[in-house]
Every structure is written in C-alpha cells, then in structure tokens.
Amino acid sequence: MLLKTFLKSNRASEAFERKIQSQLVILLKDLGSTNLKKAVIACSGGGDSTALLIAVRNQFPALHLTAAYFNHGMRDDKSTKAEEDFVAKIAAELDSDFVTGRNSGKLNSEEDARIARYQWLAEICNDVGAEICMTGHHANDQAETVLLNILRGTGSTGMSGMLASTSWPLGNSTNTRKPVLLRPLLRLWRNDIDAYLRDLGIEPRLDDSNADDRYLRNRLRIVSLPHLKDINPKVENHLVALAEDTRSDDELLTNLAQEWLDEKMQYQELKHQLVPDEIKIPRTNRSGLSIVPKPIFTRILKIVAGDLGLNMSRSQIETAYSICGRANAEVSISDGEIRTEKSWFVISKTSPK
DSSP states (O other): OOOGGGGSOOHHHHHHHHHHHHHHHHHHHHHTOTTOOEEEEEOOSSHHHHHHHHHHHHHOTTSEEEEEEEEOSOSOHHHHHHHHHHHHHHHHHTTOEEEEEEOOSOOOSHHHHHHHHHHHHHHHHHHHTOSEEEOOOOHHHHHHHHHHHHHHOOOHHHHTOOOSEEOOTTTTSSSSOOOEEEOTTTTSOHHHHHHHHHHHTOOOOOOGGGGOTTSHHHHIIIIIHHHHHHHOTTHHHHHHHHHHHHHHHHHHHHHHHHHHHHHHHOHHHHHHHOOOSEEEEEOSSTTSGGGSOHHHHHHHHHHHHHHTTOOOOHHHHHHHHHHTTSSSOEEEETTEEEEEOSSEEEEEEOOOO
C-alpha cells in the first residue's frame, strides 16, 4: 500500500521536479497553452512514466490529470493486472483520474502495439477533453531512437530523433480529434529518474518484455550500447547531441523551403483556400524548382506531399530530384505520383478506387 508521505517531494527530488516544471512551461508557452486545464499522462507503471505523473502533479497541482494505462494484451494477465493496480494506486494518491484500456485486436509487431496504444490514447484525450498527452520518453530513449534510425537507414528527420513537442503520431487515421504529444523528460536521463523515485521511496513496476532481446530496440539497449560505451562512455550523450544539432539544421532548411513556397506561389493562401488533389510548382523559370539546392528541394517536396496526405520514401525523393530538370518524366509514390511538365513540377494524389 502506498503512503502519501512517499509522494511528497524532499529537497533532492525537488530539483528533478523543477527541471520538468521548467521544460513543461516552455513547451506549453510555445503551444500557446499556458492556461492548460486538463492533460492525459500515459503511464505503464514503469519508472519513467511514474516519475512524470508524480512530478507533474506536484508541480502543477491545479492541473486536472488523467493517468492512462493501456494493456496491449501481449503479456500474461497477472503481470499486466499488477501494473494496472500500481498505476491506479499512484493516481489515487495523487488525486488524479485513472483510466485503463485493453487491446482487442491482433498485434503482430511492436509497431502494431504502438499504433493501438496511440489510437486509444487519442480516444481518451477526446473523452476527457484534454488537448495534451504526455509520455515518459527520456534522453536514453532518444539515444536509442537515433541509433535505431541510423541502422535502419534515415535522413535528417530520423537523426533528429523524437521531438519534445509534436503533432499526434498517427495523423488522421481516425476521426478522433488529435491531441498534442509532449515529452517533458526528453532532456533527463534514466539515472536521474531512478534517483528521483528512490528519493520518494517508490519502486516502479518492471516490464519483463524489456529484457527480451528478440526485439530490436531491446537488443540495442542490452547488447549494442554497452559495447559502444566500451569504446566511448559518452556515446549516448553524443547521439542526443547529434539529434539536437540535426534538428536545428533541419528546422532552418524547412523554414527556407516554406519561405520559397510562399514567395514563388503564395503557398499558404493556396493551402488554406483549396484542398487540391494536385499541386503545381514552377519548375523552369530562372527561380524555379529545377535550380533549388537539393536540401531545400527535399523539404519543399516533404511539405507539399505532406499537405496532400502523401508519404515519400528516401529513394522516391531521390528519383523526384533526378527528374526535376527535364520535362515529361514521372515517378510513382504511395497513393499518388510526381510528374514534370514543360514549366511545372506536379505532385498529385490519386483518387481511391
């Protein structure tokens, strides 16, 4: 049984909470949500999400919090019931609401589990009227994500890792209104989180599946990163720094791409006045797309394709760049196509059959 005294901060834990409070204030200010009333925190009972739930409650006592536990249905009922009960008790001690859900479909992969979890969290946010959902991803997770993306093959977006504030990861897959996803722990390390919980006398739940090295992320954490630390003990710090530097460069280039679109074709007006299935970009005049540097071209393409609801692989972007300088060429993309006309570079979305 948890005691309320365990959830009261001491001098050591207050420093940890102030870091989260400072980061969350910055994120909310950037969103224009300084008067936030309600938020959902995804809480598995593990150390990161448990620490986040307690710290946010202690630093934002007026905020209406809902702790949300999701059972993926991939582990034994005894373990998941113990986790669910743990989160429910923590939430009760914090005078926060608690909700739980269980996956009802078949999950064949980690990605399936992720999609099911985020779909459910979006529904919960919608049900309780929360525009913000927080998760407990921390700096170690960021290092793992960057390394995982590099191994899979990625560009600047993948090397940027996770964002502390981002749009909902599932896009418009359902009709549910999507909250904003915040990760207030992203600058804090697992050691900081563990120390905070020890100070409070709280022992979080351990998910045995995190030790299963059949999953690639687990294998990176359990096998690969320890070997890399033997070579350079600061490898995780360097991966996180790489993400921050790459993100800054990517944001600058994306802003330049947006400025180019606005200057050449009043893109913001076009985007807000119409919902086209096709967008034509000037290609051959002296300031057309064919002479735009590749880093800007890539981001122009991502912006326009994204606004049309299209996804493009790296190889498709490379092919699109290679045909930009000549007319009457085309490349197929998922649910659409790119073609060049005499004076235009055309991105179109195909109608569903």
